Amino acid sequence: MIEILNLYKAFGTQMVLNNLNLAVRRGETKAVIGRSGVGKSVLLKNIVGLIKPDSGSIKINGVEVTNLNEKAYDKLRMEIGMVFQGGALFDSMNVGENVAFVLDEFMNLDKKTVRDRVADALALVGLKDVQHMMPSQLSGGMKKRVSLARVLCMEPQIILYDEPTSEVDPITAAAINHLIIELRDKLKVTSIVVTHDMNSAYQVADSIAMFYRGQVIADGTPQDIRNSTHPVVQQFIHGQADGPITEDESLIFGHIK
Numbered sequence: 001m002i003e004i005l006n007l008y009k010a011f012g013t014q015m016v017l018n019n020l021n022l023a024v025r026r027g028e029t030k031a032v033i034g035r036s037g038v039g040k041s042v043l044l045k046n047i048v049g050l051i052k053p054d055s056g057s058i059k060i061n062g063v064e065v066t067n068l069n070e071k072a073y074d075k076l077r078m079e080i081g082m083v084f085q086g087g088a089l090f091d092s093m094n095v096g097e098n099v100a101f102v103l104d105e106f107m108n109l110d111k112k113t114v115r116d117r118v119a120d121a122l123a124l125v126g127l128k129d130v131q132h133m134m135p136s137q138l139s140g141g142m143k144k145r146v147s148l149a150r151v152l153c154m155e156p157q158i159i160l161y162d163e164p165t166s167e168v169d170p171i172t173a174a175a176i177n178h179l180i181i182e183l184r185d186k187l188k189v190t191s192i193v194v195t196h197d198m199n200s201a202y203q204v205a206d207s208i209a210m211f212y213r214g215q216v217i218a219d220g221t222p223q224d225i226r227n228s229t230h231p232v233v234q235q236f237i238h239g240q241a242d243g244p245i246t247e248d249e250s251l252i253f254g255h256i257k
Contacts, residue, residue, distance in 0.1 A: 001026040001190040007056035018214030029191040031201035034211035040194040049073040081151030085163040087143035089135040096131030121149040141172035161193040180204045
């Protein structure tokens with residue numbers, strides 16, 4: 001479903017993605033783990049075309065997307081939903097308007113169809129009768145659910161999650177994990193879940209890829225990752241202070257000479 005080959009992306013003199021290769025099968029949930037600054041969120045933004053790679057290939061459903069014009073990419077984006085880390089809700093719109101935003105802006109649907117889709121999407125994420133609430137009235141977990149409902153209204157083939165369990169309590173995190181699994185099983189969507197939360201990665205993922213120094217250094221089932229003998233993988237998944245990953249890693253890696 002998603003094939004990434006030899007992807008490079010730098011910002012100024014800082015190389016973030018350095019010959020990165022990754023594949024996600026149709027219907028698979030792939031967790032992407034690694035320290036902050038290793039390019040996990042940058043990868044998602046490359047996939048949806050928010051930023052462009054310097055070189056390399058991104059194929060979605062066999063179609064090369066790095067050379068698409070904006071009109072063609074807009075059409076592709078209707079098949080890809082992205083759940084941003086902070087929810088990215090519009091403060092001036094209520095929940096119903098936020099969830100309906102893509103339908104109102106980009107689809108020629110009648111008002112009843114929009115209302116029904118919004119209600120169905122909110123029910124699917126465990127929220128009912130909240131359409132008139134404002135984002136300021138929602139908890140962090142509710143905002144993420146509303147953000148996901150907005151994505152589900154598009155009926156996408158692919159969902160990209162950027163840190164879905166960050167800044168929420170353990171019970172809410174468990175509920176979000178369950179929802180990701182349920183959506184995979186019910187809707188058969190293909191997903192990439194960027195996360196620092198190893199409990200979440202182990203629960204939701206069919207496979208896990210670890211990023212380090214702009215590349216994938218390990219990719220396999222959750223059990224493969226647990227059993228990996230790679231010292232960087234072991235240090236990260238166990239949260240150890242001592243090991244090959246150092247505090248100044250981001251300053252050392254990726255400097256373009």
